[in-house]
Amino acid sequence: MDREWFRMTAHELADAFRNGDTTAEAVAEEHLARIEKIDPQVQAYVDVWQESALDAARDADARIRAGTATPLTGVPMSLKDLLCSTEGTTTCCSHILDGYRSPYDATVVERLREAGAVVLGKVNMDEFAMGSSTENSARQTTRNPWNLKCVPGGSSGGSAASVAADEAVYSLGSDTGGSIRQPASCCGCVGMKPTYGRVSRYGLVAFASSLDQIGPFTKDVRDCALVLNAICGHDKRDTTSANLAVPDFTQALTGDVSGLRIGLPKEYYTDALGGDVRDRVETAIDILKDRGATPVEVSLPHTEYAVAVYYIICTAEASANLARFDGVRYGQRAANVKDVRELYHQTKSAGFGLEVQRRIMLGTYVLSSGYYDAYYLKAQKARSLIAQDFTKAFEHCDVIVTPTTPTPAFRIGEKIDDPLQMYLSDLFTISTNLAALPAISVPCGLTTEQLPAGLQVIGRPFDETAVLRTAYAYEQHRGFDWGRPPLG
Amino acid sequence: MAQITLDDVDYVAGLAQLTLDEATKERLVGELGSILAYMDKLNALDTTGVEPMMHALDMTNVYREDEVIESLDREAALMNAPKTDGAYFLVPRILEGD
Numbered sequence: 001m002d003r004e005w006f007r008m009t010a011h012e013l014a015d016a017f018r019n020g021d022t023t024a025e026a027v028a029e030e031h032l033a034r035i036e037k038i039d040p041q042v043q044a045y046v047d048v049w050q051e052s053a054l055d056a057a058r059d060a061d062a063r064i065r066a067g068t069a070t071p072l073t074g075v076p077m078s079l080k081d082l083l084c085s086t087e088g089t090t091t092c093c094s095h096i097l098d099g100y101r102s103p104y105d106a107t108v109v110e111r112l113r114e115a116g117a118v119v120l121g122k123v124n125m126d127e128f129a130m131g132s133s134t135e136n137s138a139r140q141t142t143r144n145p146w147n148l149k150c151v152p153g154g155s156s157g158g159s160a161a162s163v164a165a166d167e168a169v170y171s172l173g174s175d176t177g178g179s180i181r182q183p184a185s186c187c188g189c190v191g192m193k194p195t196y197g198r199v200s201r202y203g204l205v206a207f208a209s210s211l212d213q214i215g216p217f218t219k220d221v222r223d224c225a226l227v228l229n230a231i232c233g234h235d236k237r238d239t240t241s242a243n244l245a246v247p248d249f250t251q252a253l254t255g256d257v258s259g260l261r262i263g264l265p266k267e268y269y270t271d272a273l274g275g276d277v278r279d280r281v282e283t284a285i286d287i288l289k290d291r292g293a294t295p296v297e298v299s300l301p302h303t304e305y306a307v308a309v310y311y312i313i314c315t316a317e318a319s320a321n322l323a324r325f326d327g328v329r330y331g332q333r334a335a336n337v338k339d340v341r342e343l344y345h346q347t348k349s350a351g352f353g354l355e356v357q358r359r360i361m362l363g364t365y366v367l368s369s370g371y372y373d374a375y376y377l378k379a380q381k382a383r384s385l386i387a388q389d390f391t392k393a394f395e396h397c398d399v400i401v402t403p404t405t406p407t408p409a410f411r412i413g414e415k416i417d418d419p420l421q422m423y424l425s426d427l428f429t430i431s432t433n434l435a436a437l438p439a440i441s442v443p444c445g446l447t448t449e450q451l452p453a454g455l456q457v458i459g460r461p462f463d464e465t466a467v468l469r470t471a472y473a474y475e476q477h478r479g480f481d482w483g484r485p486p487l488g
Numbered sequence: 489m490a491q492i493t494l495d496d497v498d499y500v501a502g503l504a505q506l507t508l509d510e511a512t513k514e515r516l517v518g519e520l521g522s523i524l525a526y527m528d529k530l531n532a533l534d535t536t537g538v539e540p541m542m543h544a545l546d547m548t549n550v551y552r553e554d555e556v557i558e559s560l561d562r563e564a565a566l567m568n569a570p571k572t573d574g575a576y577f578l579v580p581r582i583l584e585g586d
Contacts, residue, residue, distance in 0.1 A: 375530075
């Protein structure tokens with residue numbers, strides 16, 4: 001009886017490779033067949049690298065035979081379409097980068113290649129990572145594998161959907177205000193944003209440079225630790241990358257949380273948080289308590305300002321970062337223009353989608369003369385207060401545990417015409433980006449509508465270990481077998 | 489404060505180098521207005537004496553040795569250029585006259 005290798009985690013595959021139960025080539029072929037069969041429904045992939053994936057798999061098999069394999073050697077994965085790769089295209093799912101081929105690999109891509117990863121291709125996202133549903137992609141609408149009428153979350157919706165639908169063992173995405181954790185929660189996979197500075201952003205197309213961080217989507221917490229081991233660490237090509245030693249994150253996977261203090265911010269557990277999500281999260285907290293953790297009520301008093309602060313800072317940074325797409329050095333260029341000014345205007349207006357233009361406008365406005373102090377400077381001050389809230393809270397606890405999102409995945413089309421409602425769906429994830437903290441989302445059950453809910457664990461700066469320790473202990477003891485989306 | 493007019497949208501679009509059609513401008517008047525009205529809740533927050541958080545991490549200047557290191561070669565740098573003569577990026581005329 002053949003096993004379905006595409007259902008396996010990276011650590012299960014590593015064991016299977018080592019034992020000679022299967023080969024990287026066979027597993028890559030299985031994944032490519034799975035993509036061909038399932039992706040017309042899910043629409044996670046924007047570019048599949050059939051040939052180079054099989055080449056990489058054969059190289060991995062040689063390494064496995066030679067005994068020089070890493071835990072990720074031969075394991076198939078997907079990349080969000082804003083991570084630069086010399087293979088294929090890198091378009092940020094924007095028309096302005098149609099056909100763009102990066103002349104270099106992002107540091108994370110380089111590190112994964114060195115580890116022997118098999119990259120299956122690029123996956124869908126909200127254009128330039130701006131969105132919470134992946135509906136802002138210029139390419140296609142990705143579906144939630146648990147319910148094809150629902151969004152996969154965003155902006156890394158293709159990453160989350162590809163892992164949840166077993167079209168990749170793991171994926172790399174980016175998280176500026178929740179763009180890893182929110183889709184992971186919506187699609188029922190593990191997603192982690194490491195501390196700002198932990199992973200090099202070299203080769204990550206910038207959205208909001210003081211908030212962006214690359215991180216993994218995986219099928220379980222052990223795989224999350226393994227991917228972090230491969231991608232974290234100082235990189236002199238990213239001056240904001242932290243020059244700190246990186247621990248072996250698998251050491252955090254003890255299953256033991258005795259003595260751990262878990263902070264529960266009262267501003268998150270308000271009456272507004274109701275229904276199944278609250279219930280699943282409270283059950284998860286009880287499980288951690290049963291294993292010896294101590295819940296502590298903490299306060300993050302500036303929470304109510306986080307969404308406003310976030311959308312001022314991220315749009316301001318985006319308006320500066322996206323100014324480079326002017327049709328001069330790369331990307332699409334408007335035809336039939338009479339001068340350079342018209343070249344810039346026509347190129348940007350034709351190349352950027354609605355949400356991107358909206359955010360460029362907002363960011364330009366909050367940075368403009370006369371409004372800078374009232375919006376941008378004010379937001380930076382409020383950001384200090386939000387970060388200080390966490391510092392104070394962590395005097396009383398080791399990790400903070402919250403829902404990842406207040407509600408499960410919403411329907412396609414439900415929020416697309418109301419940008420403010422869409423922004424508010426990031427309520428529980430954005431503060432950790434503002435405060436530059438590490439945070440994970442781990443599945444904590446299905447709601448009555450059979451949609452996944454996510455438990456978020458937030459740690460102190462550079463204390464990914466405590467985050468993984470908590471998430472792993474919960475995952476080991478949550479007492480239900482995590483199901484599979486109802487796909488073929 | 490967050491009373492956005494058509495003139496504001498025109499002005500900001502000019503700064504952002506965007507050319508918007510009338511329907512989009514009308515829509516943005518409403519959308520930006522309601523988003524900025526939401527952001528105005530920050531007015532209620534007292535930030536007297538609070539230092540702005542300008543960087544995510546508490547880092548000082550990052551220097552490296554002043555050494556020549558490898559960079560993209562010309563061919564790679566120009567490979568995505570919409571228009572090039574093989575040595576430079578070409579753009580439409582910038583200055584008036586011959």
